[in-house]
Amino acid sequence: MSTTDQGRVAAVVIMAAGAGTRMKSATAKVLHPLAGRSMLSYAVDAASALEPEHLVVVIGHQREQVQAHLDEIAPQVITAVQEQPRGTGDAVRSGLAALGELTGEVVVTSGDVPLLTGETLWELVRAHRAEGNTATLLTTIVDDPTGYGRIVREAGEVARIVEQRDASDDERQITEINAGIYVFDAETLRAGIAALSTDNAQGELYLTDVIAFARSRAGRVGGTVLTDSLQAEGVNDRVQLATLSAELNRRILRRWMIEGVTVLDPATTWVHDSVDLAADVTLLPGTSLEGATSVATGAVIGPDTTLIDVEVGASAHVVRTHATLAVIGEGAEVGPFSYLRPGTQLGVKGKIGAFVETKNAEIGDGAKVPHLTYCGDATVGEGANIGAGTIFANYDGVHKSHTTVGKGSFVGSDSVLVAPVEIADGVYVAAGSTITSAVGPGELAVARGQQRNIRGWVARKRPGTRTAAAAEAALEQATGQERDQ
Ligand code: UD1
Ligand code: CA
Secondary structure, three states: OOOOOOOOOOEEEEEEOOOOHHHOOOOOHHHOEEOOEEHHHHHHHHHHHOOOOEEEEEEEOEHHHHHHHHHHHOOOOEEEEOOOOOOHHHHHHHHHHOOOOOOOEEEEEEOOOOOOOHHHHHHHHHHHHHHOOOEEEEEEEOOOOOOOOEEEEEOOEEEEEEOHHHOOHHHHOOOEEEEEEEEEEHHHHHHHHHOOOOOOOOOOOOOOHHHHHHHHOOOOEEEEEEOOHHHHOOOOOHHHHHHHHHHHHHHHHHHHHHOOOEEOOHHHOEEOOOOEEOOOOEEOOOEEEEOOOEEOOOOEEOOOEEEEOOEEOOOOEEOOEEEEOEEEOOOOEEOOOEEEOOOEEEOOOOEEEEOEEEEEEEEOOOOEEEEOOEEEEEEEOOOOEEOOOOEEEOEOOOOEOOEEEOOOOEEOOOOEEEOOEEEOOOOEEOOOOEEOOOEOOOOEEOOOOOOOOOOOHHHHHOOOOHHHHHHHHHHHHHHHHHHHO
């Protein structure tokens, strides 16, 4: 292989067939999410950054799940099946078998090293080329190397890798670890795998033994030490999953802070990789932004708010809210304690206030639903006002129906709008009404019992009570005042 070759790498093999036993999960390890997407998707992204001629993912354990996931997120990748989890050496053998004859460079990575970037893979490939190596591996120094393969160097050169369970006490003191990310010359890799044995503590075919093999053939082996050691860390259990999730989140937040987003408390703010934020957005503590959420400039989100696939307009305020698949207009106000379900669209400067639940509801510009309301399957016109405690009764037990409230209309508190019903523009609905039929423009709809006041009822029917005493006192005072006038 030429050291000046700056072409594409021949292949990347991503190992993802292991049993992931330590996760103790019905979900394949590499499908567990960090910042909203699977561990495997990060590995595929990093590998794709190399633009390899072939990209193969080795699957085995829970392969149907992993295959289905890959079909969804990366249908272009090839998958190879490793029938039995006989070790990382066997995994790569299975991957190469799917590719046929191959010359050039083969990059090997793992599906369980989610923070690794494509840029780091490029650095490794560049070092491999510049040094004219037959094998180059990524290493890093960690405080606690427990569980990792240790890098044994001789006269400064990488000599071999020894796994935790095969290491001597002295070797276990080594803090330089194998990240499990390699570049190999294809021919050396094939020959090295063919020469592997299961003579080790786990009875597996260790890919790591190809390093000593490459050395034994007098090939150059290089070790590139990564200073950002978290990029090299793997997820084997849920403790590591939590650690790396938090780290990934910190990195995502850091990126946004540099782009001009204020994050008051990064420790309690979670932003998925897929979210888009503008400069001068403020995120208050306890905020979680997920999926295809986007927030425009000047908006303030939180505290204690979860937005999933929500579009927030500029300068909107969203306080203590849970929202899914909703659009919040520019300058709008939401919360505190609001629940926006799919299909909610709040217009410019609109308001959805405290203890309001909305679903499939288009609430126009400047319209307000400020307190204690259920607003489902509705269109609320521009500038309309929905009084406290109004219920849009959209469900008759069988069908869901639609309610329209026209522009500038005013619905009094504690009304029930029984769908399907149309309330025109410029209407008043008297408080406490149950509206079952259409109301025309400019009309007042009153739909409630007439009030009757029965004089002397308390004295007759509730004599001797506290209420009767209060009534008597009030009546005497009123008569006294009349006398004094
Ligand atoms: C491996 C390395 C270790 C390194 C560590 C870095 C070996 C023998 N050891 O150990 O030196 O420090 O990664 O994270 O390689 N896999 C298969 N098929 C198998 C076994 C594993 O596809 O038969 C896949 C797993 O799904 C995983 C990757 O290979 O994505 C690594 O396997 P894992 O069992 O996690 O290896 P480690 O013990 O972490
Ligand atoms: Ca691992």
